[in-house]
Amino acid sequence: MKEDIRSLAFEELNSEIVNLGFPSFRSKQIYSWIQEKCVSSFDEMTNVPLNIREILSQKYEFRGCKINTKLVSKIDGTVKYLFELYDGEYVESVVMKYKYGYSICVSSQVGCKMGCTFCASAIGGFVRNLAAGEILSEVFAAQKDLGVKINHLVLMGTGEPLDNYDNVMRFIELLTDEKGQNLSIRHISLSTCGIVPKIYDLADKKLGLTLSVSLHAPNNEIRSKSMPVNSKYDIDELLTACRYYAETTGRRISFEYAMIKGLNDSDEAAKELASRLKGILCHVNLIPVNKVTERNYEKSTLDRQKRFIDILQSVGITATVRRTLGSDINASCGQLRASKRKAVVK
Numbered sequence: 001m002k003e004d005i006r007s008l009a010f011e012e013l014n015s016e017i018v019n020l021g022f023p024s025f026r027s028k029q030i031y032s033w034i035q036e037k038c039v040s041s042f043d044e045m046t047n048v049p050l051n052i053r054e055i056l057s058q059k060y061e062f063r064g065c066k067i068n069t070k071l072v073s074k075i076d077g078t079v080k081y082l083f084e085l086y087d088g089e090y091v092e093s094v095v096m097k098y099k100y101g102y103s104i105c106v107s108s109q110v111g112c113k114m115g116c117t118f119c120a121s122a123i124g125g126f127v128r129n130l131a132a133g134e135i136l137s138e139v140f141a142a143q144k145d146l147g148v149k150i151n152h153l154v155l156m157g158t159g160e161p162l163d164n165y166d167n168v169m170r171f172i173e174l175l176t177d178e179k180g181q182n183l184s185i186r187h188i189s190l191s192t193c194g195i196v197p198k199i200y201d202l203a204d205k206k207l208g209l210t211l212s213v214s215l216h217a218p219n220n221e222i223r224s225k226s227m228p229v230n231s232k233y234d235i236d237e238l239l240t241a242c243r244y245y246a247e248t249t250g251r252r253i254s255f256e257y258a259m260i261k262g263l264n265d266s267d268e269a270a271k272e273l274a275s276r277l278k279g280i281l282c283h284v285n286l287i288p289v290n291k292v293t294e295r296n297y298e299k300s301t302l303d304r305q306k307r308f309i310d311i312l313q314s315v316g317i318t319a320t321v322r323r324t325l326g327s328d329i330n331a332s333c334g335q336l337r338a339s340k341r342k343a344v345v346k
């Protein structure tokens with residue numbers, strides 16, 4: 001099978017070109033076509049001699065994203081894509097417009113192994129990892145379709161980025177490369193359900209991205225009910241790793257907390273959360289749980305959300321409720337792909 005050319009680091013592409021007997025400046029041209037100008041075929045590399053393009057195309061291909069479905073929110077312009085991959089699988093990406101520019105939420109895997117009970121991405125289980133170039137192509141395809149430059153990125157779509165660690169790290173390197181899109185690492189957030197050893201690895205890289213941790217519970221009893229990963233890495237191990245991350249990188253951790261009526265939204269839960277997080281450089285992002293057709297969780301009331309914020313803030317922990325965008329197009333992850341799968345299965 002051919003390899004994905006978009007996944008190649010510059011040095012790898014360069015040694016390939018030089019080994020084939022071509023001058024090194026060709027690597028710069030080719031890399032720029034792929035990573036800066038975001039082409040999706042060898043034909044578009046008009047200043048590269050045909051024989052080089054032909055040789056490369058025998059070994060490499062562009063594993064891109066084809067738009068299968070595009071939904072645009074009438075409320076706030078949020079755009080949701082269902083992309084088809086080279087092997088017929090699907091992933092979702094969402095582009096949001098903010099005052100500071102465009103932000104994309106990308107998927108890192110087809111499906112997910114983690115099995116969080118409130119999450120639509122878990123339905124149907126795990127299929128495969130995305131290659132670095134495939135994650136890049138989510139960004140490139142959206143930019144091309146919208147005719148805009150995307151300058152913020154969150155790894156919060158389908159999949160667990162730290163369960164596809166090597167490809168995700170390579171993706172981040174490629175996207176932030178100054179010879180390519182040159183996206184600022186400060187504009188990237190990575191969200192994890194808590195793969196503890198990889199949080200240490202990431203901390204030691206001192207990358208400057210924002211780490212979001214999907215906590216969703218103040219203790220093991222509640223967390224284990226909805227997040228199977230908690231039986232492997234429990235809340236104390238997770239928070240110890242988070243403390244290490246914040247201390248090593250100097251970056252504030254963002255804890256995600258989906259508020260589910262009757263499950264994790266009591267005053268006691270807020271107090272326990274506050275005492276556990278005390279002393280960690282962090283912010284708490286409260287998310288009223290999104291309705292997923294296959295699940296019957298309900299959002300916490302506005303009053304509960306406010307109580308949570310008050311209790312956390314009383315011990316000096318900043319907390320906000322995340323604004324919902326694209327509510328009319330089911331913009332939260334996994335739902336479009338899940339409905340596509342259902343349609344296929346029928």
Ligand code: SAH
Nearest residue numbers: 119156159160191192193214256258289290
């Ligand atoms: N696997 C990673 C990233 C993907 S999910 C992670 O777990 O962090 C992105 C965020 O959406 C996570 O915080 C996840 O817990 C949250 N999420 C999933 N389903 C949700 C739902 N129905 N309502 C609110 N948040 C949800």
